[in-house]
Amino acid sequence: MARRRGWGGSPPGDDAEASRRIIGAAVELIGRTGAEISIADVAESLGVIRQTVYRYFPSADALMTAAAMASVDDFLDRLAAHVRGLGDPAEAMTEAVVYTLTEVRRTPHLGILLSSSYSNAHTDSLTSDEAQAFGMTMIGRFDVDWAAAGYDEAALRELVEYVLRTMQSFFLSPGDPPRNEDDLRRYLRRWMGTAIRAQALDPR
Incomplete structure (x- = not known):
């Protein structure tokens, strides 16, 4: 499992948790702004680099869809x-x-x-x-x-x-x-x- 940085000082235990936390951050941002968000927005909110988010979601579209479906x-x-x-x-x-x-x-x-x-x-x-x-x-x-x-x-x-x-x-x-x-x-x-x-x- 690749090294993770940030995560508010509490790295996820596995890939499934990391994916859930990324989606959760996207859901929270969408709810707060009422608009589409970028990979950079989500990465910043989690305190990780963009490449970390891209590991789980290959594009902003994929992340937006996952966030929408989860909501x-x-x-x-x-x-x-x-x-x-x-x-x-x-x-x-x-x-x-x-x-x-x-x-x-x-x-x-x-x-x-x-x-x-x-x-x-x-x-x-x-x-x-x-x-x-x-x-x-x-x-x-x-x-x-x-x-x-x-x-x-x-x-x-x-x-x-x-x-x-x-x-x-x-x-x-x-x-x-x-x-x-x-x-x-x-x-x-x-x-x-x-x-x-x-x-x-x-x-x-």
Whole structure:
């Protein structure tokens, strides 16, 4: 194990602890600044050199993704509570998108997953394993019988990608003026909801 410097005088015991502490520092910085942070920012907060952070995270994008994913558990709990009892897949997903777009402006860590600068720097972010895991975890908490609605594993993963792309588009360009929540619900029910329900009619 490579020599570690800094760490506030208390070096981590192993690589797993080092990774957790780096992610924890990134989460704290994002929460405090409400913006993306750099490898240098995290290294400085830990009292280590940048190369130490790069050993565990090869790029700022990788660290930002890890920090964002580590920070969304509370959001997922709130989202699950918000859509509880909605068994219709289109209604559940419509409410999930409206709720997420509202919350993303109050949750810096979540916003990073959909932010323009992050997505432009990392064009595969929406189809990455981390983004897919986030989306699959999200819809897995819904009170929806996805199999009865015609969704197998492959279809669910395509649905997750579609919904992530939809949310990103609204996050990047909410409209001028932006739709209010009721108008956004009507729009999503008509277009996204129709596509979601179509899977039950033609599961191919």
